[in-house]
Amino acid sequence: MNSPRTFFLLLLALLVFCFGFAADLQPRFQALENSRHQSGNFFNLLLGDSSKMFANSFFVKADEYYHSGYYPTIFDNNEAFETPHMAEDTGAVDSKNHGDEASFMGPPRDWIDAFGRHFIPNRHTHLDEGGPTDDLSTSDKVEEILPWLKLSAELDPDNIQTYTVTAYWLRRMHKDKEANRVLLEGLWNNPDSYEILFELGRLYYESYHDTVRARNVWEQAVRKYLALDQQTQKDNKLIFEQITTHLGQLEQDAGNLPQAMNWFHAAQKASETPGLIQQQIDAIQKKIAAQTSPAPTNSIP
Amino acid sequence: MKNIFAVAGVVIKELYRRKDFYVLFILTVLICLIMASVNIFNDKQIVRYLKEICLLLIWFSSLVIAITTTARQIPAEREQRTLLPLLAKPLTRTQLIFGKFLGCWLACGLVLVCFYIFFGALAASREHAWPLLNYFQAAFLHWMTLSVVIALSLLGSLVFAAPSSNSTICFVIVATIMCVGRYLDTIAVTMAEPFRSILYVFYFAIPHVEIPFEMRNLIVHDWPLIEWKFIGLDALYLLAYAAAFLVAACLVFRRKPVN
Numbered sequence: 001m002n003s004p005r006t007f008f009l010l011l012l013a014l015l016v017f018c019f020g021f022a023a024d025l026q027p028r029f030q031a032l033e034n035s036r037h038q039s040g041n042f043f044n045l046l047l048g049d050s051s052k053m054f055a056n057s058f059f060v061k062a063d064e065y066y067h068s069g070y071y072p073t074i075f076d077n078n079e080a081f082e083t084p085h086m087a088e089d090t091g092a093v094d095s096k097n098h099g100d101e102a103s104f105m106g107p108p109r110d111w112i113d114a115f116g117r118h119f120i121p122n123r124h125t126h127l128d129e130g131g132p133t134d135d136l137s138t139s140d141k142v143e144e145i146l147p148w149l150k151l152s153a154e155l156d157p158d159n160i161q162t163y164t165v166t167a168y169w170l171r172r173m174h175k176d177k178e179a180n181r182v183l184l185e186g187l188w189n190n191p192d193s194y195e196i197l198f199e200l201g202r203l204y205y206e207s208y209h210d211t212v213r214a215r216n217v218w219e220q221a222v223r224k225y226l227a228l229d230q231q232t233q234k235d236n237k238l239i240f241e242q243i244t245t246h247l248g249q250l251e252q253d254a255g256n257l258p259q260a261m262n263w264f265h266a267a268q269k270a271s272e273t274p275g276l277i278q279q280q281i282d283a284i285q286k287k288i289a290a291q292t293s294p295a296p297t298n299s300i301p
Numbered sequence: 302m303k304n305i306f307a308v309a310g311v312v313i314k315e316l317y318r319r320k321d322f323y324v325l326f327i328l329t330v331l332i333c334l335i336m337a338s339v340n341i342f343n344d345k346q347i348v349r350y351l352k353e354i355c356l357l358l359i360w361f362s363s364l365v366i367a368i369t370t371t372a373r374q375i376p377a378e379r380e381q382r383t384l385l386p387l388l389a390k391p392l393t394r395t396q397l398i399f400g401k402f403l404g405c406w407l408a409c410g411l412v413l414v415c416f417y418i419f420f421g422a423l424a425a426s427r428e429h430a431w432p433l434l435n436y437f438q439a440a441f442l443h444w445m446t447l448s449v450v451i452a453l454s455l456l457g458s459l460v461f462a463a464p465s466s467n468s469t470i471c472f473v474i475v476a477t478i479m480c481v482g483r484y485l486d487t488i489a490v491t492m493a494e495p496f497r498s499i500l501y502v503f504y505f506a507i508p509h510v511e512i513p514f515e516m517r518n519l520i521v522h523d524w525p526l527i528e529w530k531f532i533g534l535d536a537l538y539l540l541a542y543a544a545a546f547l548v549a550a551c552l553v554f555r556r557k558p559v560n
Binding site: 065068069073075109110112113116118119120121144146147150175 | 339341342343344346347348349350483484486487488504505509511512513515516518519521522523524527528531534535
């Protein structure tokens with residue numbers, strides 16, 4: 001039983017088993033690697049669809065940091081916080097907030113509640129306006145929202161708002177390179193997103209002062225928007241108005257007045273305040289008229 | 302008083318001989334340092350997420366140390382058969398209970414000093430500021446909260462059969478109060494009688510240990526100091542609950558057979 005032959009055969013059997021097991025595992029591992037690559041990141045593989053829930057929680061957490069901890073819980077009235085304020089302040093998000101944001105707690109319910117309010121943040125502030133100290137010199141503290149936004153983007157790469165909000169605040173902090181990287185990553189994950197293209201255009205135009213690239217990106221955003229169905233277009237009119245207004249402004253600054261007027265006309269159709277845009281159109285029309293009319297001569301009558 | 306301090310001294314010595322504190326402290330330090338090493342958009346000034354994680358770990362660690370240390374005090378004396386010889390000395394049962402409480406409470410105070418020094422150093426490494434009074438307020442109320450937790454665990458150790466069940470029950474009670482204690486009245490409003498009244502009674506009867514716990518937000522987000530009178534009132538409120546639990550523990554222990 002203990003002869004060298006037996007040991008040799010056992011060793012051979014083990015080798016065959018190992019080889020077979022490895023051959024069986026290899027395709028499975030390959031499939032796992034592929035799915036991991038497709039899913040985009042480690043969190044998606046680990047948590048599946050629940051990662052989106054966590055991502056949303058971290059996005060809200062970032063907004064809580066934006067308010068320095070003064071934020072409603074599930075037990076409070078959160079009508080004034082339905083749209084995160086840090087997203088609302090980017091100017092590219094349709095707000096669903098109503099009610100008084102400063103008094104979501106209401107009057108104290110009893111003495112324990114009244115006493116407890118001395119130990120929690122009890123005043124509505126925004127980090128970009130100085131936070132609890134009201135000191136505008138510390139408004140750069142808005143960077144504190146970034147860890148949660150980064151985590152949120154990692155957990156849910158399909159959430160476009162996370163990229164646009166992150167990029168907006170990075171831009172406000174003069175971190176243009178980082179904002180560019182975030183937007184390109186967002187575009188990689190969501191190639192049809194006109195919101196990300198819009199934010200990318202703002203980065204090129206306002207931070208890099210690159211008119212050509214900004215125009216290209218915004219025009220691409222318009223094309224992506226127009227490719228949507230009617231209902232989706234109707235639901236996202238604000239962003240279209242923003243894109244076209246910015247395009248109009250860009251063309252106006254570049255001296256292409258007729259083109260600028262076209263964009264403002266397009267913006268007017270989507271706008272809830274067409275009167276304001278009409279004023280800009282009128283101003284452009286005056287400029288065009290001034291350019292086309294003959295120059296006044298100083299001839300003596 | 303001398304007897305109480307003698308018992309308390311033994312409890313403190315026991316804490317630094319055991320590994321609980323060292324393990325939890327090293328874990329807290331490691332987790333915080335790993336979190337601090339994460340690169341967030343090349344910004345080295347971001348600190349609030351670190352402060353939040355660190356404070357949460359400090360609260361968790363201190364609760365674990367307070368509950369587990371207290372829960373095994375009386376059962377261990379009984380198991381090792383040292384309770385009877387101890388009470389044969391000129392030491393009353395009440396003194397023993399107070400000595401155990403004081404020992405655990407002071408030991409937790411020492412633990413908190415270590416944790417809060419680390420927290421301050423971690424925050425200062427990024428913020429370059431030492432709001433010492435704010436940290437003192439947070440640590441002081443934290444310590445006061447632990448007095449309630451320790452007194453509750455001591456009472457539990459005389460009521461429940463095993464230290465493990467006592468620890469679990471105390472931990473669940475404290476964690477529940479910290480999570481939803483503040484909102485029990487809001488929940489009560491939505492309920493029908495008699496549950497509404499029962500919940501209201503609970504709301505007013507429980508020690509609101511969530512008040513110092515929620516104070517973390519003020520520290521994390523650099524809010525100004527709390528008025529000292531409110532700190533004093535909250536400390537008194539918590540000490541009253543600790544005293545009530547201690548008196549209850551003394552009453553239970555007086556009728557309890559020691560062998």
